[in-house]
Amino acid sequence: MLTIVVFYGMETGQPDGYCQYPFYLKSYMHELSIAQSIMQIVLSEAERAKARKVLKVTIKVGELAGVLSDSLTFCFNLLAKSTIAEHALLTIEKVPVRGYCSECQRDFVIADNRYWCTTCENKHIELISGRELQIGQLEIEDETD
Amino acid sequence: MKQIEVQKDILSSNEAIAAENSTIFSQKGIYVLNLMSSPGAGKTTLLERTIELLKNTLHLGVIEGDIATSYDADRIRAHGVPVTQINTGGACHLESSMIKKALTAFDLDVLDLLIIENVGNLVCPAEFNLGEDAKIMILSVTEGEDKPLKYPLMFRLSRALIINKVDLLPHTNCSLKKIIEDATSLNPDVSIFETSCTHMTGLNAWKVWLEKEIHTKRTRSIADG
Numbered sequence: 001m002l003t004i005v006v007f008y009g010m011e012t013g014q015p016d017g018y019c020q021y022p023f024y025l026k027s028y029m030h031e032l033s034i035a036q037s038i039m040q041i042v043l044s045e046a047e048r049a050k051a052r053k054v055l056k057v058t059i060k061v062g063e064l065a066g067v068l069s070d071s072l073t074f075c076f077n078l079l080a081k082s083t084i085a086e087h088a089l090l091t092i093e094k095v096p097v098r099g100y101c102s103e104c105q106r107d108f109v110i111a112d113n114r115y116w117c118t119t120c121e122n123k124h125i126e127l128i129s130g131r132e133l134q135i136g137q138l139e140i141e142d143e144t145d
Numbered sequence: 146m147k148q149i150e151v152q153k154d155i156l157s158s159n160e161a162i163a164a165e166n167s168t169i170f171s172q173k174g175i176y177v178l179n180l181m182s183s184p185g186a187g188k189t190t191l192l193e194r195t196i197e198l199l200k201n202t203l204h205l206g207v208i209e210g211d212i213a214t215s216y217d218a219d220r221i222r223a224h225g226v227p228v229t230q231i232n233t234g235g236a237c238h239l240e241s242s243m244i245k246k247a248l249t250a251f252d253l254d255v256l257d258l259l260i261i262e263n264v265g266n267l268v269c270p271a272e273f274n275l276g277e278d279a280k281i282m283i284l285s286v287t288e289g290e291d292k293p294l295k296y297p298l299m300f301r302l303s304r305a306l307i308i309n310k311v312d313l314l315p316h317t318n319c320s321l322k323k324i325i326e327d328a329t330s331l332n333p334d335v336s337i338f339e340t341s342c343t344h345m346t347g348l349n350a351w352k353v354w355l356e357k358e359i360h361t362k363r364t365r366s367i368a369d370g
Contacts, residue, residue, distance in 0.1 A: 029237040
C-alpha cells in the first residue's frame with residue numbers, strides 16, 4: 001500500500017521526523033489529505049473483498065466541502081500508482097446544499113448563499129446535506145473475474 | 146466485476162479520534178477552543194491578549210499549529226503558559242491525531258482551558274474536527290467584507306466570530322455591517338465580537354463570553370461526575 005505519511009515534529013517531545021511534500025503538491029494540500037483518506041478506505045475495503053483490481057470508486061462530495069474535483073482526481077491518481085487501484089476511475093457526485101425548516105417542515109435547496117427558509121425566511125434552519133465527504137461504491141475485479 | 150457498497154465517511158478516522166479527544170476533555174473538565182483564521186488575521190496576538198486576561202485565574206495550555214517554525218510557540222511561552230508546537234510539514238490544517246499526540250505534553254489534571262491555534266487557512270481547518278468545544282473564527286477587517294460568503298462552511302460552524310483590527314476600519318473600504326449581516330445569515334446563533342488588539346478594545350466582552358463557556362462546561366463535568 002502506498003501512503004504518503006505526514007510526519008510532524010513537536011518541540012516538547014522527540015520529533016517523529018519531518019517530511020515536506022513535493023512542491024507540486026503544495027497547492028493541493030486539502031485534496032491530498034482527503035485523497036489519502038479515500039485511498040486508505042478503498043484499499044482496505046478492496047482487500048477485504050479479495051479484489052485483484054479496483055476499477056471504479058464513486059464518492060459523494062457536498063458543495064460546502066470546498067473540494068476541487070480536478071485537484072482531488074489528480075491526488076487520487078497519484079496515490080493510486082503501484083496499488084491495485086491504479087487506473088481506477090474516480091467518479092465524484094456533487095451533493096447540493098439543502099436546508100430544513102422546522103417551522104414549515106419542508107426542505108429546500110440553498111443556492112447563492114441564501115441560508116434561510118425559502119418560504120418563511122426563518123434563518124434557524126438545519127443543514128441536511130452539502131457537507132458530504134463519503135465513499136459510495138467500489139467496482140472491483142476479484143478471483144472470479 | 147463486482148460492486149461493493151461502502152457508504153463510509155471519508156474523514157471517519159479523523160472523527161473517531163476527535164471523539165476520543167473530546168471524551169478526554171470532558172472527563173478532565175477542560176474547555177477547548179479551535180482558533181481559525183487566514184494567515185495574518187491576528188490569531189496569535191489575540192491569543193496573547195486572551196492569555197494575559199485569563200492566566201491569573203485559570204490554568205491555560207496552548208497548542209500551536211503551523212506549517213513550519215516555532216515563532217508562535219516562542220511568543221506564547223514568553224507569557225509563562227505551557228505550549229506545544231505542531232509543525233504540519235506542509236499540511237494546511239491540524240488533524241485530531243496530531244492533537245491526541247500533543248496532549249501528552251500537558252498535565253491534563255490541572256488545565257482549565259486549552260487553546261488550539263490552527264494553521265492559517267479559511268478552507269481545510271473547518272473540515273477536520275479536533276474534539277474541541279468551540280470553533281472560533283477570527284476575521285480581520287483588512288481581509289475584506291466578502292470572506293463570510295466566500296468561505297461559508299467555516300463561518301457556519303463557528304460558535305463565535307471575532308472581527309479583529311477594527312481600529313483600521315477608517316483606512317479600509319471594508320463594511321463591518323456587511324460582515325455581520327453575512328455572518329449571521331450563515332449562522333444566526335454566532336456570537337460576534339469587534340476587537341482591536343492594538344487598542345485593547347472589545348476584549349473584555351470576549352473574555353466574559355469565554356469565562357461563561359468554561360464555567361458551563363465545568364459545571365456539566367462535575368454534574369456528570
